Amino acid sequence: MLLKVRREVIVALDTCRQPVPATFRFPHTLYEYNITSESEVAERLQHATIAITDSVPITGETIAKCPSLKLICVAIVGVDHIDLDACRKRGIRVCNSPGATTEAVAEHAIALYFAARRNVVRAHNWIAQGGEWEKDHSGLGPYDRVPLPCTRGTMGIIGSGKIGKRVATIGRILGLKVLSAERRGVAAGDVRAGRTEFETMLRQSTAIILTCPLTEETANTISEKELALMPPGCVVVNVGRGGLINEEAVVSALKEQRLAGYAADVFTNEPANVENSLLLSSKAPNLTLTPHVAWYNSTSLDGMLKAIQDIVEGFIAGSSINVIC
Known part of the structure; x- marks a missing residue:
């Protein structure tokens, strides 16, 4: 009997600010968006199991429309643009990148x-x-x-x-x-x-x-x-x-x-x-x-890229890091 391997659906919402790793070491489909307006978030995350965001807000209203979502990977330190209460109620893991910038x-x-x-x-x-x-x-x-x-x-x-x-x-x-x-x-x-x-x-x-x-x-x-x-x-x-x-x-x-x-x-x-x-x-x-660019330098970009990789792959492996909730 062949076991069906789950294929994760990863959606990166704003790669204009932070690129994402070229690949992850587990079966997945990756959708990358240069920028996402608030009105587009729910539609783009509708079938996602993993969301990657820098500064695009993910609200409680959006979370209610995304039944498969289980991880939100935030590429920066601050998470005030994520509805943490809604994530806790749904059991969605939220992780950030505290040291990269x-x-x-x-x-x-x-x-x-x-x-x-x-x-x-x-x-x-x-x-x-x-x-x-x-x-x-x-x-x-x-x-x-x-x-x-x-x-x-x-x-x-x-x-x-x-x-x-x-x-x-x-x-x-x-x-x-x-x-x-x-x-x-x-x-x-x-x-x-x-x-x-x-x-x-x-x-x-x-x-x-x-x-x-x-x-x-x-x-x-x-x-x-x-x-x-x-x-x-x-x-x-x-x-x-x-x-x-x-x-x-x-x-x-x-x-x-x-x-x-x-x-x-x-x-x-x-x-x-x-x-x-x-x-x-x-x-x-x-x-x-200045337009929210304090984080921007070559070391930060490399660090955030590594943090995204570690957070997402760690979560899939069952060893979450940088957990906010």
């Missing part, structure tokens, strides 16, 4: 820090528009404040995972004093060793970098209350998720010069455009924005 995101965070601290984008626009340098021979027109050197700065880091730790290491090498923030709401007497009470970190930092995931607890980590506690020369850098900050509060603080700069690779609504993003439509001063 650490170096790239940390380097990008530091690049954004310098761009915000040194007013790089504002200075570029000032000189590129023509005429300003002729009128202000000092060349200092874009600067509202005298920038601090690293050796006089304090970097507060919100998020103590691999990326946060790597940012902290680079910050110390640059001569910055580094504070690793305790979670919001933790009493001073309960602060863990090596951490700084959250509001104390806000008051003492000349730069704050967010590297934490977006959860119910971390949503709006930086809003009006937190901005009011920061020194006026502070800059904020967000390489975590857009929902970690209240964009309206940040724009107001920039326009009122209560915040010296905001730099971000992430937005509340993505893909961001002038219609759905206040950051892009506000014309607030000293904004430095």
Whole structure:
């Protein structure tokens, strides 16, 4: 009697951001899509047993229409675009790739820090528009404040995972004093060793970098209350998720010069455009924005490719790794 070997159906939703392995070492059919809109997800995953996504959302509504789905492999660290509750109820395994992009995101965070601290984008626009340098021979027109050197700065880091730790290491090498923030709401007497009470970190930092995931607890980590506690020369850098900050509060603080700069690779609504993003439509001063590309470098691409292979093949072999749920 011949045993029928199950053939897995693998669907990769956004290979424009992350290619997938050329083959997997088990019977399968692989469908690759360069990009998938939210309206196309359910149809493309209808018969899938394994979904591979970078940033394409997989909602509870989609999961309800995909009866064969048993694994969602997320090529990046964040999983806030996956409905984890729906996956748990259906017994769908969700795995992510936590270490592949650490170096790239940390380097990008530091690049954004310098761009915000040194007013790089504002200075570029000032000189590129023509005429300003002729009128202000000092060349200092874009600067509202005298920038601090690293050796006089304090970097507060919100998020103590691999990326946060790597940012902290680079910050110390640059001569910055580094504070690793305790979670919001933790009493001073309960602060863990090596951490700084959250509001104390806000008051003492000349730069704050967010590297934490977006959860119910971390949503709006930086809003009006937190901005009011920061020194006026502070800059904020967000390489975590857009929902970690209240964009309206940040724009107001920039326009009122209560915040010296905001730099971000992430937005509340993505893909961001002038219609759905206040950051892009506000014309607030000293904004430095990039289109969610902090993860992108050659090492990350190789690491994510290996992570996808290991996650998918490990799951089929019965030894799941990087399990979120």
